Amino acid sequence: MAVTESMAGDMPGQARALHEGILRRQSARESSARTYARALPIVPVRARGLTIEGADGRRYLDCLSGAGTLALGHNHPVVLQAIRRVLDSGAPLSVLDLATPVKDAFITELFRTLPPGLADRARVQFCGPAGTDAVEAALKLVRAATGRTGILAFTGAYHGMTAGALSVSGDARDVQVARLPYPQDYRCPFGVGGPRGAELAARWTESLLDDPKSGVPLPAGMILEPVQGEGGVIPAPDDWLRRMRQLTADRSVPLIADEIQTGVGRTGAFWAVDHSGITPDVMVLSKAIGGSLPLAVIVYRDDLDVWPPGAHAGTFRGNQLAMAAGTATLAYVRENGLAARAADLGARMLGQLRELSDTFACVGEVRGRGLMIGVELVNPEGTGPGPHDHLVPTVSEPAVPAPTVSEPVGSGLAAQEAHFPRPTVPESVAPGPAGPEPAVPERARAPHPASPELAVAVQRECLHRGLIVELGGRHSAVVRLLPPLTISDEQAMAVLDRLADAVAAVARAYQEHGPRRGPHHGPAQRAG
Numbered sequence: 020m021a022v023t024e025s026m027a028g029d030m031p032g033q034a035r036a037l038h039e040g041i042l043r044r045q046s047a048r049e050s051s052a053r054t055y056a057r058a059l060p061i062v063p064v065r066a067r068g069l070t071i072e073g074a075d076g077r078r079y080l081d082c083l084s085g086a087g088t089l090a091l092g093h094n095h096p097v098v099l100q101a102i103r104r105v106l107d108s109g110a111p112l113s114v115l116d117l118a119t120p121v122k123d124a125f126i127t128e129l130f131r132t133l134p135p136g137l138a139d140r141a142r143v144q145f146c147g148p149a150g151t152d153a154v155e156a157a158l159k160l161v162r163a164a165t166g167r168t169g170i171l172a173f174t175g176a177y178h179g180m181t182a183g184a185l186s187v188s189g190d191a192r193d194v195q196v197a198r199l200p201y202p203q204d205y206r207c208p209f210g211v212g213g214p215r216g217a218e219l220a221a222r223w224t225e226s227l228l229d230d231p232k233s234g235v236p237l238p239a240g241m242i243l244e245p246v247q248g249e250g251g252v253i254p255a256p257d258d259w260l261r262r263m264r265q266l267t268a269d270r271s272v273p274l275i276a277d278e279i280q281t282g283v284g285r286t287g288a289f290w291a292v293d294h295s296g297i298t299p300d301v302m303v304l305s306k307a308i309g310g311s312l313p314l315a316v317i318v319y320r321d322d323l324d325v326w327p328p329g330a331h332a333g334t335f336r337g338n339q340l341a342m343a344a345g346t347a348t349l350a351y352v353r354e355n356g357l358a359a360r361a362a363d364l365g366a367r368m369l370g371q372l373r374e375l376s377d378t379f380a381c382v383g384e385v386r387g388r389g390l391m392i393g394v395e396l397v398n399p400e401g402t403g404p405g406p407h408d409h410l411v412p413t414v415s416e417p418a419v420p421a422p423t424v425s426e427p428v429g430s431g432l433a434a435q436e437a438h439f440p441r442p443t444v445p446e447s448v449a450p451g452p453a454g455p456e457p458a459v460p461e462r463a464r465a466p467h468p469a470s471p472e473l474a475v476a477v478q479r480e481c482l483h484r485g486l487i488v489e490l491g492g493r494h495s496a497v498v499r500l501l502p503p504l505t506i507s508d509e510q511a512m513a514v515l516d517r518l519a520d521a522v523a524a525v526a527r528a529y530q531e532h533g534p535r536r537g538p539h540h541g542p543a544q545r546a547g
Contacts (some may be wrong), residue, residue, distance in 0.1 A: 046217030066093030092503035148313030150305030151179025245291030251492030252393025287362025287389030310344025354379030
């Protein structure tokens, strides 16, 4: 039963009953491992671009975007046209690894976008249609090519939910890899942050590789994310990435770049490694490359292509609809300069959001790159690096109806636009191959403990205001924005206004009522 606009308007009770009934049946029938549905009790029935409409008639601005899958937003016309063209042609929909015109066009467009130095000598392996299977393929590939078994990975990493991918992620339980420090400013593992912290992280890596008593033999590969997404939206410094590339190249250790979430323009360059100018040996790609449909590949240097037929396979690796949608998406992003647009708009959004950390003590840091943005919530009264348990603020004000994007917005950033000028890039920041690296603020004070409870409260208040956001980070205390690259300036201002209002409401409740005892919300399981 579909919900129409007339149903939502003329029969709100019936629409509400449909909404509640679907959610009730989901809770009764689906696995307890479900994640997003717990924090976002909505029933999407229609979507276009940034906007989702629920079965209850409410509309939301979607800054989750299928965990970064929807580079062009929901149901973009070029994606729908590409899918319809395949359906109407009578072409087979699933072809294993057979060659087809649709697949040939996808590979051609994908190779056109690859970093210099890789495109001319690349090989591609189609995997099972999830990023985690592509990670498994990458690990198998470098082990086969080098004859070695160990892997270097980084604290805070997230590479998927299968066994091998979990083993190289930051919350691995059965450790099978050597774990290295990932540089960050706010919670620097060395307590210094900035370029100095990144340099210490690089020296640690170099020492571990060269010290014969480190306990870590020469590995089969190193895997890293140019921006840690689920780890808390932490961009790797460009200089540090270049160091990792040099360290691995000098020791014949293949470098694997996990671009599952950062790719296809998300960070302000087509691939996030383009900011630093490095060329990885292996790239792991999924999410946006399928144009909203399941697709995952690895692209790698031809001299690594040593595995025998059938060394990695998957029944659904020949998804023709995903390849057609992916070709359309890759071409649209490239031809319309959406990566540069993401860099510009993302810098402006970050500049405005950073005012929150000056205004509200519960905002520890605002960070990101391009349209991959995170706001970390902290307990301003605590000390130490960990979360402060059981802080649940109560927001007593009623839920604010979500305005349409064209309406003026009340007490948030839109109403205070004069206070948030367009940021400028300092002259001291030298631009890299794909634009300037984000400025790293001086570390003014020791970080407060992360507060997943405040983050949950902000997410809840955002939803009341018609804004869908994700949580991530070490303690699920980072509110994440992953809007489509097609978001307009007007829509971006509406997103910022709703988020600012939500943070203000939670901060007010905290100041007025203080911490309240309540059930602890542990870190959410990642999905995607």
